[in-house]
Amino acid sequence: MNFASLEFGVFFLVVLVIRLFYRQSGSRVFVSILVLLSLVFYGWEEPSYVFLILLSTVIDFFAALAIEKYRSSPRTRRAIVTISCVANLGLLGFFKYTGFFVQNLSTVLPLEPGIATALRGIVLPIGISFYTFQSMSYTIDVYRGEKPTRSFLDFIFYISFFPQLVAGPIVRAHNFLYQIHRVRSIRLVVWLEGFRLMILGFFLKLVVADNIGYALSGINLQSVGIWDYAVQPDGPSTLAWYAIILFPAQIFCDFAGYTNIARGLAYLLGFRLPINFNAPYLAGSFSEFWHRWHITLSTWLRDYLYIPLGGNRISKGRTLVNVMAVMLLGGLWHGAGWTFIVWGAIHGTGLVVERAAGIARVTERWLAARLGWFLVVQAVVLFAWIFFRSSRFAEAGVLITNAARLDFPHIEIADYPNLQAALIVIWAVPLLHLRALLREAGGRPFRETRIEQAIVSGFLLIATLSFYGEGGEFIYFQF
Amino acid sequence: MTVLATARWYDRTHPLLRLERTEYQAGLPDPSADTYLDSRGTSLAYNAFTHDWNHVVDAARKADVLFLGNSRAVYGFRPQYFQPWLDRIGLRGFNMAFFGGTGQLPLWLIRHYDLHPKMVVINDDRFLLLGKTEWEQALDKESTWGAFKDYYGSAAAWLVQKRLHRIVPPLRAYTGRRRLVVYRSIGTGAPIFVFGESEGKPMTRLPSAQADQAVKAWIDQALARGRRTSAEFLREMDRRGILVVLTVIQDNGDFAGYYMSRRLNERNGRIYVHAMLPNLMGQAGSHMDAESSKRLMEDLMPKILALPRVQALAGKQQETRP
Incomplete structure (x- = not known):
């Protein structure tokens, strides 16, 4: 969904009413509603893209937990963080760079025209560059010694929080996760x-x-x-x-x-x-x-x-x-x-x-x-x-x-x-x-x-x- | 300028501050059950017809005669002026011309909705020779959900803007070019201009009998390129038994379309009805005004009705009537 659109105006009013209803932010219900709204916001353009963001989220959530579990085994930790990076960069690479790669490859190697056209026509899911970087940074931070979150709700909220989902800013987990359950009443200032x-x-x-x-x-x-x-x-x-x-x-x-x-x-x-x-x-x-x-x-x-x-x-x-x-x-x-x-x-x-x-x-x-x-x-x-x-x-x-x-x-x-x-x-x-x-x-x-x-x-x-x-x-x- | 424009907006009658009225102040009501928003700078009719939003295709299904073409056909083939002529032979007409239109979308619509008009009258200003427009290509790539959001989002945005600018002056409308805003009648396809009705400048040029050599050479190339699209359209009309009547609506600019159309007709032997009049009036010399459309229809429609094949159609129509 585009901020500069009428549908966002309606969406914003809904969000505002929910925020006024839950004056003390930080409850699980409030966070769950925001996750749901964020996924609606993201899926508004193309509902199937929600599966991509869920895939990226699931990979990094469990990768971080696995890294924590095998904290004492550097080789295992390194293998897990590598898998996470390859998965995220693979997603990004497939959707963002396949067309570019095929276009350049076809200048030196003859490709079946139907295949080349299909690969060049892969549509870039909106915001994928931002959320894959965000998701990947979390796993790398955990690999470097930070504590992972054990709440999937918190993690998906961190990845999908709609204001920054499609064009940043790219938020770090340690700057955001602690804010989720902090009770913040509505203050005029x-x-x-x-x-x-x-x-x-x-x-x-x-x-x-x-x-x-x-x-x-x-x-x-x-x-x-x-x-x-x-x-x-x-x-x-x-x-x-x-x-x-x-x-x-x-x-x-x-x-x-x-x-x-x-x-x-x-x-x-x-x-x-x-x-x-x-x-x-x-x-x-x-x-x-x-x-x-x-x-x-x-x-x-x-x-x-x-x-x-x-x-x-x-x-x-x-x-x-x-x-x-x-x-x-x-x-x-x-x-x-x-x-x-x-x-x-x-x-x-x-x-x-x-x-x-x-x-x-x-x-x-x-x-x-x-x-x-x-x-x-x-x-x-x-x-x-x-x-x-x-x-x-x-x-x-x-x-x-x-x-x-x-x-x-x-x-x-x-x-x-x-x-x-x-x-x-x-x-x-x-x-x-x-x-x-x-x-x-x-x-x-x-x-x-x-x-x-x-x-x-x-x-x-x-x-x-x-x-x-x-x-x-x-x-x-x-x- | 801002102060002047604001002052003008709040006091529209003051002679010192006479600025053009904006599309938000045209005083026209919202699109109702009988009309839909066709154009706001970008054409929404493509989207509406492709997905049959607001049941815009219903009237085309019932029509005996479809008037097709580009924006010049939207302005030129006005139902209030062609329908009285068609009434004489008991036929119902519908203007299914699109801004920037070519034969591609009408052909798709005729096939997809299985339309069976008895006759199509085409403003053949390169209509049969061109491929898909950018709007048609964009629609091809768009999902139904995307098209739904685009269409109804644009229509809702127009309604919101109209209300907003009762309170806040639309200052941007006073800088640069304005956007066309057109409603269309769902029943007849008649354009209703919120902003963009012709301002009545003379359409001074009439084509000479022969194109010059440079235009001829260009036409040869274009005909070679467009042969397939032209043949495909005409073949489908023949398959469905639809009578094709071609004409070219006058334009002040490039008349290559006219010469191309004539050459195409010479080649494929289709009916061509010439209807170009002196002293027509239109916006920037194109897009004729209502009075000129009336004159055009008064010239064109008797010629069409006099065609033996159209007379035969009228006869059939009368025979099939109860």
Whole structure:
């Protein structure tokens, strides 16, 4: 189910009534009802996908218990955690990467056309990348010494909790399981914060991301947008630059919007989810970018991939190779396509250069260097998004060529669907980042009082109800 | 602009703030038992007919004459103007044209619901030559449950938005392009325009007798590509004994569709009725307004009724009547 849909509005009212009925969250009945609702939420698009999430949940629940049982036998423990990882990655690999693998294989090996078409047509179950990572991290944590839960209800609730189920944040078991039976009465201050986050999230998604999305990609299957014009050979640079500026704003607002709605919903239900975004376009280095963008994924990759590969304790050369490998896999996690791998490679190269050249030492000392590197980092981030958004290298190549030509003929904004609206709403992105900048710098004006927060939220709510775009799916649903 | 738009919304009569009315303020009631929501930027009629939501196929089952085609046929073949002509020979018509429509969905519907009209009148603007549209392809991939949610979710969203914007002004409607909102009559297929009725700009172009060389070359390629879809459609009509009458509704833009249709008719010997009039009016020169549709029907329908095979149909109809 999509947060930005009418059916979610009805679903949300049901959830809210249940929460008001069970004022003291934490009871088994309350948790059971939320599990049931979460499975309805997940199965709404395709009921059969519920079996997949149940399969992943059952595997890791029993794998964790088995690891605990054989705690004294390292070989058995290792075998069990391996089985769990293979099962989870197998599920993910089959649904997400089979088509990609077959497509690439068919370029070198002739395949039966019927089989190749069938394999390429495997549909990616929504949210599978998120919940398999979450489920797998639990088993690995237990393998590393954490205590497993003995309640299947708690574990399935942790995996299926609907606010974060389909697009994160990726929650760790030790940050969530303890919250389940903690009695949380309804507190006005928490609810206000929950509603504030939800309103901000809906504003980012419906007003900013969807209006930009309409301008970039068109409204339906038969319409086109700025992106389609920008990737036409010999298209004007003006449109290419609009596309280059608009997409980063769209994807940030789309994903950060989702996370804010998820966190707000969790607050209303008495739970806390981690933050996932912190003004990423303020990042002064590649390393900082990944501390600000999709934070729960980057920490997951750090804890379950980078550190097991040796972390910072190995030689500098090996470390750099590992950084690159992690970023390539991070790119591949986003989508089964070479353009995503290149996106990861660009970020990986940035991180490698930054480490190898010791840029942090220079930028710490010199303000001009800091500003210069900030501009380089942000320019590379924008450049990398071109590959992320493009379906083929040729598309990215044409867009880059058009942008590099630097011819800017006058274009009539009104001739392009919704471009006018997109150019209005995009200002929300620099404003949000300015607010974050002032807050980080300890500036007084953006430390809002409750009254100020209420006024801003009221404004955002009215803006959302008045200026919403066409409620498309969240971009990260496809990952 | 925001202030002006808001002020305009709350005080719609003030002469200084005269902005276009939005689709939410059109004053039309909700779709009722006799109508359904056909289009809100994206066409829902594909979904409705494929799954027979709201029993939209019933009237097509009972119809003697189906009017088929793309959006120009939705605007051009208006039942209030063709039905009086059909009444003269005792036939019942139904407009089963779709926005962006080709022959693919009608062919599927005729087979799937086993429709037996006596005649189809087709706006053959590449109608027979094109493959499946994106909407048709999307429907193929969608489950019944998905189609149900899509259709009824969109219809419910429209009702909610209409009510919401009685309280909150729809400011976004004042930036950029507006979306077409069309209801259709379940009984006749007549379009009811909430937003998107033609604004009456002249449809100035009439086709010349011969296409130029470049268009001819392009048509040769298109005919070669579309031969299979065309033959399949016509074969099914023949198998069912359905009389096919082709025409091409005037368009202000690319007339390649007209020349292609003529070439196709020369090749397959189907009945073609030419009905193009000067000084028709339509939105951006296409999608004719109601008055032009009336003129078109007054020109086209007598020509169709005068066809010997149609006269024979009318005779049969009268014979079978009690």
